Structures are given as C-alpha cells and as structure tokens.
Amino acid sequence: MPDDTQQPDPDVELVARAREGDTRAFDALILRYGDKLYGLVYNMTSNKEDTHDLLQDIFARAYQSLPKFRGQSAFYTWIYQIAVNMTLNFLKKRKRRSGLSLNELDSAVQNDPALVDQTHHADPERQSNLHELQKRLNEAMMHLSESHRAVVTMFDIQGMPHAEIAKILKVSEGTVRSRLHYAHQQLQTHLQEFWEKSS
C-alpha cells in the first residue's frame, strides 16, 4: 500500500510519461490500480454493470485531469479521491433516479456476486460457504450509508490506514474512526442471525 507521507510516490515516472501523452504509461497505471478500484466501486454499488461504467468514467476523468495533477499527493491517493467522489455522486443520483429500495438492492446483491475469490477454487465446500458469507456481507454492507460503506470498504476490505482514508475523504482521522465504529456496530447487528446459524 503506497503511503505518500513516508515514501516517494512509486508512480511518479509513469504519471510523468502519461502526462506527456504516453498512453502505455496510463495503461500501466490502469492495470496497477484497476483491481483495487474495481473492488472499491463494486463494494459500494453492489452492481456489476454500474461498477464497470463507473470505472470507465473514473479512469477517463483521471486521464483528462492528469495535466492538473500537481503531485501534491500520491497518484494513488488522487485517483482514489476521484473514484470515491464519483461513486458517492453516482449513488446519490441512482437513489434519486430509481428510488431503489434496500430490499431490491439486496436481491441484486444476492444474485449477483461479481467478484471471484481466487484463493479457494480447489475447495468447493469452503468456496460455497464463502459465497454465502459474501452474499450476507454484501447484504449487510448495503444497509450502511454510502459514507460508512466507503470507510468500511477502504479500511476493512482494502486494508488502508486511517490516515490515508482521512486524506481521501478529506475528513479527520477521528471522523474515520467514529464512522468505522458505527459501521461495525451496524454490521454486527445485520450479521447476527447468520452468525448464530453458522457457529
């Protein structure tokens, strides 16, 4: 995980080349961060098609805005800021546009686990349990507000430090911690039933 407070930005060279119009350099940046950003957007939207379209828009915005990138933060932090802001805006619009209820979203999540756990392909039973758990987790995640879901995704799923999340969301570390605490409480409540059955 790049940390721009301690280390130099590992993407400096690629970013410089991309700014000069080298599309292969930008391709390399897409391949470097595509998976992580896909995870971030999917865990926030719970919809494959929306994730794909949003990710296209995020990288397009980053490509167009590259001349404005001054290197005051790491490229990683910068593109995460773009991704989080665009995803939060998209979720607000989606809510207004379709009036999608949580129940409708839940069923979409249950029937559409877009991500594949690549570590347990060999063990079908474990894979099945993980699949079920994934569905439950996605369901519980969708009960969180967008801002709480963003914090949980970045901290718990993507393993980012509090300071990095605070920088991306432009809030204090205290706010990040309190959002996490609240979100964990909510998830505990939503996962209680499944937890009792499985233990």
Add this chain to the structure above:
Amino acid sequence: MKPDAQQIGDLLALKRHERPPEGYMEDFLREFHMRRREEAMAVERGPQGWWKRFTAWIGEAGAAKWAYGAGLGYAAIAAMFLMAERPTQVEHSTESVRWQVVPAAPDASVEQLEELDLRPESQGATGDQEF
C-alpha cells in the same frame, strides 16, 4: 450472539482476495481506448474540431493570413448587409382618380311603351270589338 468487531473485521478482510474475473482488465483497457477514440472523433467533428483546424490553417498561412482575414471580414460585413432586414415599401400613388357621371341608358321596355299609340280614337268603342 453477535460477532464482535474483530470478527467483523476478519470477515470483511476475506473480501480482500476478491478480484474481477480473469481477463477483465484487458477487456476493460480495450474498451477504454475505444471510448477515448470515439470521444476524440466526436470532438473533431464538432465546433471545437472546426475551430482547431481553422486556427491551425491560419497559423500555417503565413503573411497571407492578413489578406485572408481582410477578405473574410469584408465577406462577413457584406453578408450581414445583404441579410439585414429591410423595411417593406408601400407604394402611395398621388394621382387623383378621374370620374364622370354617365347617364344610364333608357330601359328598352320603357321605350316600347312610349311608342305605343294610346289615344282614345285609336282604341275603338266598347262593344265594337271585332273577334
């Protein structure tokens, strides 16, 4: 019994291994470049593209650009003059209308009546009528 915060964290951490399907990013890249090309073509076809080509042409024209510029300016002014809306002209004739009263021609039936001889001597007596 609820899972504790640590257990929640551990559960969520399992999702770190999740990845998009194999080959997804390669397809994604192809689509990304296709969309950029389409956007660039749309810009080329639009007013921005025309303006870009025009400024490039002006830049390459050298000293002749002043002559072209003056010609274009003159053409624009002439076009504006020609296209300007003019007030519609209404023709007002000052010639007075000539008229005269023409007496009406006498009616033919009245003329016939006037030609009739209606004197008593020409009418005969009552009972003298011959059939």
